[in-house]
Amino acid sequence: MIRNSAAEMAAKLNAGDITSVELTQLHLDRIASVDTDVHAFLYVNNEGALAQAAEVDAKRAAGEKMSPLAGVPLALKDVMTQKGVPTTCGSKILEGWRPPYDSTVVTNLKNNDIVILGKTNMDEFAMGSSTENSAYGPTHNPWDLSRIPGGSGGGSSAALAAFEAPLAIGTDTGGSIRQPAAVTGTVGVKPTYGGVSRFGLVAFSSSLDQAGPCARTVLDAALLHEAIAGHDPKDSTSINAPVPQVVAAAKSGDVKGMKIGVVKELNGDGYQSGVRTRFEESLELLAAAGAEIVEVSAPNFEYALAAYYLIAPSECSSNLARFDAMRYGLRVGDIDGASAESVMNLTREVGFGREVKRRIILGTYALSSGYYDAYYGSAQKVRTLITQDFNKAFEKCDVMVSPTCPTTAFKIGEKSNDPIAMYLNDIATIPVNMAGIGGMSLPAGLAPEDSLPVGFQIMAPAMKDERMYLVGAALEAALLSKWGAPLLSQIPALAGK
Amino acid sequence: MALTYDEVMAKYEPVLGLEVHVELNTQSKMFCGCSTIFGAEPNTQTCPVCLALPGALPTVNEKAIESTIKIGLALNCSIAPFSRFARKNYFYPDMPKNFQISQYDEPICVNGYVDVEIETDEGPKVFRIEIERVHMEEDTGKSLHVGGATGRIHGAEYSLLDYNRAGIPLVEIVTKIVPGTGKYAPEVAKAYVAELRDILRSLGVSDVKMEQGSLRCDANVSLRLIGVETLGTRSETKNVNSLRSVERAIRGEMIRHAELLNKGEPVVQETRHFQEDTGLTRSGRSKEQAEDYRYFPEPDLVPVAPDAAWIETLRAALPERPSIHRKRLQEAWAVPDKEMAAMINADVLNIVEATVNLGADPAKARSWWLGEISRIANDKEVAVANLPITPTDVAEIVALVSAGELTDKLARQVIEGVIAGEGKPAAVIASRGIKVVNDDGALMAAIEKVCNEQPETAEKIRNGHLPAAGALIGAVMKETKGQADAARVRTLLLTHLGQGE
Numbered sequence: 002m003i004r005n006s007a008a009e010m011a012a013k014l015n016a017g018d019i020t021s022v023e024l025t026q027l028h029l030d031r032i033a034s035v036d037t038d039v040h041a042f043l044y045v046n047n048e049g050a051l052a053q054a055a056e057v058d059a060k061r062a063a064g065e066k067m068s069p070l071a072g073v074p075l076a077l078k079d080v081m082t083q084k085g086v087p088t089t090c091g092s093k094i095l096e097g098w099r100p101p102y103d104s105t106v107v108t109n110l111k112n113n114d115i116v117i118l119g120k121t122n123m124d125e126f127a128m129g130s131s132t133e134n135s136a137y138g139p140t141h142n143p144w145d146l147s148r149i150p151g152g153s154g155g156g157s158s159a160a161l162a163a164f165e166a167p168l169a170i171g172t173d174t175g176g177s178i179r180q181p182a183a184v185t186g187t188v189g190v191k192p193t194y195g196g197v198s199r200f201g202l203v204a205f206s207s208s209l210d211q212a213g214p215c216a217r218t219v220l221d222a223a224l225l226h227e228a229i230a231g232h233d234p235k236d237s238t239s240i241n242a243p244v245p246q247v248v249a250a251a252k253s254g255d256v257k258g259m260k261i262g263v264v265k266e267l268n269g270d271g272y273q274s275g276v277r278t279r280f281e282e283s284l285e286l287l288a289a290a291g292a293e294i295v296e297v298s299a300p301n302f303e304y305a306l307a308a309y310y311l312i313a314p315s316e317c318s319s320n321l322a323r324f325d326a327m328r329y330g331l332r333v334g335d336i337d338g339a340s341a342e343s344v345m346n347l348t349r350e351v352g353f354g355r356e357v358k359r360r361i362i363l364g365t366y367a368l369s370s371g372y373y374d375a376y377y378g379s380a381q382k383v384r385t386l387i388t389q390d391f392n393k394a395f396e397k398c399d400v401m402v403s404p405t406c407p408t409t410a411f412k413i414g415e416k417s418n419d420p421i422a423m424y425l426n427d428i429a430t431i432p433v434n435m436a437g438i439g440g441m442s443l444p445a446g447l448a449p450e451d452s453l454p455v456g457f458q459i460m461a462p463a464m465k466d467e468r469m470y471l472v473g474a475a476l477e478a479a480l481l482s483k484w485g486a487p488l489l490s491q492i493p494a495l496a497g498k
Numbered sequence: 499m500a501l502t503y504d505e506v507m508a509k510y511e512p513v514l515g516l517e518v519h520v521e522l523n524t525q526s527k528m529f530c531g532c533s534t535i536f537g538a539e540p541n542t543q544t545c546p547v548c549l550a551l552p553g554a555l556p557t558v559n560e561k562a563i564e565s566t567i568k569i570g571l572a573l574n575c576s577i578a579p580f581s582r583f584a585r586k587n588y589f590y591p592d593m594p595k596n597f598q599i600s601q602y603d604e605p606i607c608v609n610g611y612v613d614v615e616i617e618t619d620e621g622p623k624v625f626r627i628e629i630e631r632v633h634m635e636e637d638t639g640k641s642l643h644v645g646g647a648t649g650r651i652h653g654a655e656y657s658l659l660d661y662n663r664a665g666i667p668l669v670e671i672v673t674k675i676v677p678g679t680g681k682y683a684p685e686v687a688k689a690y691v692a693e694l695r696d697i698l699r700s701l702g703v704s705d706v707k708m709e710q711g712s713l714r715c716d717a718n719v720s721l722r723l724i725g726v727e728t729l730g731t732r733s734e735t736k737n738v739n740s741l742r743s744v745e746r747a748i749r750g751e752m753i754r755h756a757e758l759l760n761k762g763e764p765v766v767q768e769t770r771h772f773q774e775d776t777g778l779t780r781s782g783r784s785k786e787q788a789e790d791y792r793y794f795p796e797p798d799l800v801p802v803a804p805d806a807a808w809i810e811t812l813r814a815a816l817p818e819r820p821s822i823h824r825k826r827l828q829e830a831w832a833v834p835d836k837e838m839a840a841m842i843n844a845d846v847l848n849i850v851e852a853t854v855n856l857g858a859d860p861a862k863a864r865s866w867w868l869g870e871i872s873r874i875a876n877d878k879e880v881a882v883a884n885l886p887i888t889p890t891d892v893a894e895i896v897a898l899v900s901a902g903e904l905t906d907k908l909a910r911q912v913i914e915g916v917i918a919g920e921g922k923p924a925a926v927i928a929s930r931g932i933k934v935v936n937d938d939g940a941l942m943a944a945i946e947k948v949c950n951e952q953p954e955t956a957e958k959i960r961n962g963h964l965p966a967a968g969a970l971i972g973a974v975m976k977e978t979k980g981q982a983d984a985a986r987v988r989t990l991l992l993t994h995l996g997q998g999e
Contacts (some may be wrong), residue, residue, distance in 0.1 A: 082553045095552065102546050104553055203552040207797035237557050237799045316797055319585050322596035323550045327659070341591045341657065368587070368792035377794060 003027055004489075007073045007167040007221040014061070014072040021054035021061075021072030025116050028074045032118070032165045034497040040140050041150075041160035043079050044087050045119040050074065057114040069224050069248075071114035076166035078157050079120035080127055081212065082201040083107045086117075090203050091125040091135040091153075094352030095330045104201020105233045106170060106212050113228040118166055121156030125354045126321065127177055127205040129153050130426040131416070134356045139413055142185060144453055144492055148410040151181030157215045158185040163495060168225050169215040174206050175309055176405075176430025178213050179442035183405035183456020186444045186488045188222045188473070189215045193463045194437035195240035197226075198233030204320040206313035207238075209434040217489060219443060219473040223251035226466070242464060250467035254474030257291035261472065262398030266302045267429045273408045275448025279455040280404045283445045286479035287472065297397055299390035301383065305432045306424060308383035311367045311376045312435075317357075318364030324352065359420065388436040391462070400468050403429045405442040405456030433460050441469040443477060444488045454488065503681070503749060506721075506756040512683040513729055514676040514748065515718035516627075518694055520669045520704045521637065521711070522565050527665035528636040529556030529599065534667075536710060540660035548665035550594035555798050558583075562634060562667040563606070563802060564812065565703040569669055570607025570632045571813050572697050580803050581606040583634070583796035588789065591657065592639035594664050600635035602793040606802060607632035612697070614689040615821070616682060625682070627690050628674040639664035669704075675729070683719075683752065688745040691715050692842075695741075696820035699848070708739050709881070715744055719751040721759060730755070731765040735779050737772045747772045751779060827851060831860035837868075844872050846882050849889055856893035859900070866892050870910055874917055887916045894923045905983050908932050935982040938990060944977040945970075945991050959995045967991060 002010070002019065013019050029047055036042050057072040077083060080090050082100035084107075089095045103111070110117060124134035132140040132155030142150040143163040150159040157169035158181035171178035173191035182189030190213045197212045204210060214225035230244040263284065268277065288294050326332040326348035327341070334347035353361070367376035394401055406426055416423045433440035438460060445457035457476060461468040481487065527534055530547035546554040570577050584602035610629035615622050640663050645655025671694065679686040695706045695713055705712045720732035733755070735747045755765050769782035818826070824847065828838045831854070841847045846867040853863040867882065871892070875882045895912055898904040904912065904927075915926030927933070935941060948970050949956040958966040967988060974987045992998050 082551075088552070090552070098552070100546075100551065100553070102551070102554075200555050201553040204798075235557060236555050238797075315794060319587050319597050319792070319794070322587060322589065323552070323594065325589065325591070325596055327591050328549060328594065329551065340652075342589075345589060345591075365792065368794055370790050370792070373792075373794070 003031055003164045003167070005167065006218045007070060007216060008218070008224060010073050010167055011070055011224075015067070021057045021116060022051060024072065025050050025054040025074050025118070028118055028166055031163075035163050035495045036165060037498065038141060038146055038495055039143055039159050039163045039165070040138060041076070041121055041156045041163060041165055042119050043089060043091070043122050043135075043137055043156070046086055046117065049086065050116050050118045053111075054116045057116065060114065068113040068228065070168070070228055072116060073168060074116045074118045074166055075110065075168040075170065075225075076119065076121045076157055076160040077107070077110075077117050077170050078154050078172055079123055080172050080203050080205075081106055081170060082203070083117060083120070086120065088120065088203070089137070090127070091123040091137060092352065092354070092357070093136040093331060094324045094348065098330045100201075102201065105198035105235060106229050107201065109229045109231070110170075115168065115225075115228060121154070121160055121169065123156055124153035124177075125357050126203070126317070127153040127172060127174055127210075128317070128356050128360055130176070130180055130423055131411075131413070132156060132181075133413060133417055134354055136354055141413070142410050143495060144186065144410065147412055148453070149184070149413055151184040151406075151410065153177040154181045154189075154215065158182050158187050158189065161185065161187045161215060161217050162489060162492060167217060168221060170212060170225075170229070171215045172202055172210055172212045173430075173434065173440075174209045174211075174313060175434050176427040178215060179405050179430050179440055179456065179458060180427060182215060182442040183444075183458075184410035184454060186454030186492065187215060187217055188219055188441070188443045189213065190222050190226060190441045190466075190469065191433060191439060192226060192230060192466055193240070193245075193439045194434075195238050196244070196439070196464070196466065197230050198236045198239050200233055200235040204316075206316040207320060208316060209309075209313060211434070217487070219470060219477045220248070220251040222441075223247040223470050240464065245464060245466040247467050247470045250470035251474045253471060254478055256287060256472055256475040259292045259400070259468075259472065260398040261287055261292045261294050262297035262394055262401040263294060264302070264394070264401050264403045265296055265298045266300065267403035271407050271425075271428075272404055273448060273450075275450045276404045276406070276408060276455050278449060279445040279447075280457060283457045283476055283480070284402070286483070287476055290475045290479055292472070292475070295398055297394040297401060299387070299394055299432065301386040301390045302432050304383045305387055305435055306428055308380040308387075309427075309431045309435060310363070310424060311380035312384065314360040314364030315367045315377050315380075316364065318361045318368065321353075321357070321361060324349065356420070384435045387432050391432070391436045391438060391460075395462050399461075400472050401460040402472075403458045403460075405429060405458040409448050409451055409453035409455060429458060436463075438463050439466040439469055441473050443473050444480070445476075446480065446484070446488065447491070501753055501756050501760070503753065506752055507681045509724065510721040510752070510756055510759070511677070511724050512679065512748075512752050513720050513722065513732075514673070514679065514683055514687055515732065516673045516676070516687060516690060517716040517718070518671045518691065519714040519716075520569070520671065520698055520706070521713070522562055522667040522669060523702075523704050523712075524559055524561045524565065524667055526559060528559050528562055528634070528667035529665055532665065538662055540658070540662060543662040544664070548594065549661055556599060556796075558799060558802070559667060563804065565667075565701070566606055566632060566634050566669050567804060567809060567812055568701050568703060568816065569671070569698065570610065571809070572701055572816055572819075573607070573610035573612055573629050573632060573671070575607035575610030575629060575632055577804065577809050578604065578606055578608065579806070580604070580801055582801045583799045584793045585796050587792040590638070592641040592659055592661075592664070594639065594661060598635060598638065599796055599799070601633035605631040605633035612690060612693055613821075614686060614693045616685045616689050618682060625679060625686050625689075627676055627686070630672045630674045632669060632671050635668050635670060637663050637666040637668050684745040684748040687717060687748050688741050691744050692741050693820065700817045700820050700823070708741070711739070714739070717744060717748050717751070719748055719755065720765070721752060721755045730759075731767050733765060733768055733770050733779070735770045735772050736782065739772075739774065743772055743774060746777045747779065750777055754779070831864070833860070833864070837864065840868060844868060844882065846872065849883060852889035853892045853896070856889055858893040858896040862896045862899070863892060866896065866909075866913070870913055871917075874914070885917050886919060887913065891916050891923055898923070902936075902983070903934055904932070905934055907980060907984075908934065933981055935978045936986075938986075941974070941978070941982055941987060941990055942994070944974045944982075945987070945994055948973045948977060949994070956995060959992070959997060962997070964992075964997065
């Protein structure tokens, strides 16, 4: 049962084959069994999830009209607030904090009767590509426990791959949904910026952060996408327009006549050979399904990473200033006679990890008077150029594609002391955030040399998210008929308890 | 030896710069729905947004934007078709986000002016104060530092934080440098703040109560030798909480600067705090090392791009400019310049106008507010507007006097009673048993009684010595407990003693 897709679980719930309480309990049991090895969860809300499931069952029994995913369990990235449930963002500085309010995403999940199992592990404040920066220890990739599950949303994607949850919420600032999806053989979508409310998403980089759906199939992602998306007056940057018809697109998967642009700059040197093999194979399958493959160029993408590492740290240096021990979270050094300033300093010294501090310092420097124009100002210009590259390329194609990441999952600890090598992992995902458009990663198979999952990235123009689902669904169907079973059926069994 | 003001002016020219912060009177805060009502229990008007809980996001209060545009229009500014909020980053415990959402290089209103008229040695003269910018921002919370010296954070035993004020909408109005005011600098500054206050009040966008901090002025002053082009070093005086203090603070700073400059000592660029009791300023934090606020555009808010048609609608609906309004009132009421100035100085013009609008005779309304009520306000050391008596009360009292139901003397008792909290005029009249004795029979009885008690005085009057009547009238008034109409008593008394017309 737990290996079913969310859509299949929903169908069984509808048919009365299983109750939400039973389905939720199965997943809680699975978490209890395997999560000591995977460590996808920071908090499992056993009682809360079962109580919510019971409510959903009662509604269904009362004959109420149910939403498509009603009763299906989900894992929530620990960066989203949920009333009364601990929210740490993977940081010591928020240890013990229970938000007094629901994020809009959580409100939407609850309104859709999606059962929230608990909070998943992540790189501290979503800064990282491996989930090793969590203050609560790393998450392990279910394909190979010695490897990273990607980051920052490694917990959410690992939970899907380990069958601890059929659905998860991630957030993507530079690839934190798509890169974990790629290295765990799951699906992850970063919607158009403004498509899903950021209210209650603890900000890392406000102009780049975007919550989105994580799932094991394209259709499941689309169903979850529609459940959480839509205009929110509480988020000034939320787009006031109808949600793109992503479920219809995922069900159609018709790519006949669509033009698919292969980004010249996101391929070739620096990309692992097995990654390229799977990418080329996917292109052939899409061509066979009736799409036209064209090459497009985005010359300014080469500056994306550098610009990203000025903009994101700048915004984070300001966003994370509120963690000062005055109102919530950790407080260190509050002894008689200590000044507010020393308490702030000590708390931030102890509460933030190395990567977070590195980025706060970087951002503080980039925003300093005298440096602003050279760093933050120039980075914003690069951002405009990247957007222009996308606009030009989208004149020649309907979607753009690339490998999601240059490599498959690396070993835990392998890049911990080399931030630049770590940052390079996001080279193909960052341009999407810089332009505020949508991006999807779905499994393209295993790299022959290491038998680890490879991700295929689809990028669509702003508010044309349905195009990613069309192409994603087409590729998924073609690969499924080639493999005969979903990729995750090849994942090694976890020992469990 | 302290310099005199004239000695300062013989050598130096002052240059002013004024920054006025105005608290808008919107129902809700700048970026969330919390109430803005003054004086609530600490931390009861807060939410995840204004407490800066993780994940909370600001949204802009449309009403605050509207008020700011109105202010910009009234100050002859251009309204930017596109402006942005920016983050001003610095750490302080009463600032929940540790950054303030403000506007930086893209303010909403720019390039305006205000004309103020003051009395000079050569008669009335108009000075034009140019406005550089009007921008929106949010207020911080309030810290109460307990123990230690003078309520400052350093050395305090502990501090209490109240976030009710955090996020209250503020508008900052910044002038360009103001040279050329010469010795009138303090008066010009005071007149500017007063004019600004009147304009803001006429727009209905703020309570403009300086004593409650809804209008706050920072006064920048520098001196340069007469004839020198280069600007001197300025000091920035905060905590200037009344019109009178604006004048005093600037005068005081001019003298302080001149004394330093004469001694060859540098003026330090710093924030200074005005002290109401001494009229002097004390040093605050030094601004020698300019603080780096690391401004950058607020990514959580979309830019403000007001519709041009909307701006024109707001422009068309602007109220009459206070200076023009005042002229119109003065003509309509036929008030001499001096009395008009007295009303403006005593800050009762609006109240008098409201009273007149309720039907009271302008001269009567003016004399009550400027006389008896102002006197009580002075005794109590509060502003007239803060006394618990309304234009409605005064209009009612004026009407009763003209109907002959109250004498001026009784009216004073009623006013006293209303201010003492005894209720509305009718209630005071009833509870104090105040009434004019109109019954001639009762008055005649009192007159006869008094004449019998003081036969010699009565006799003098009979013999035509009229000034003696005062004593008997006084006695009758006493007899009737002050409730008689003195004029009627006089008529009856004189007739009784054979001295009627």
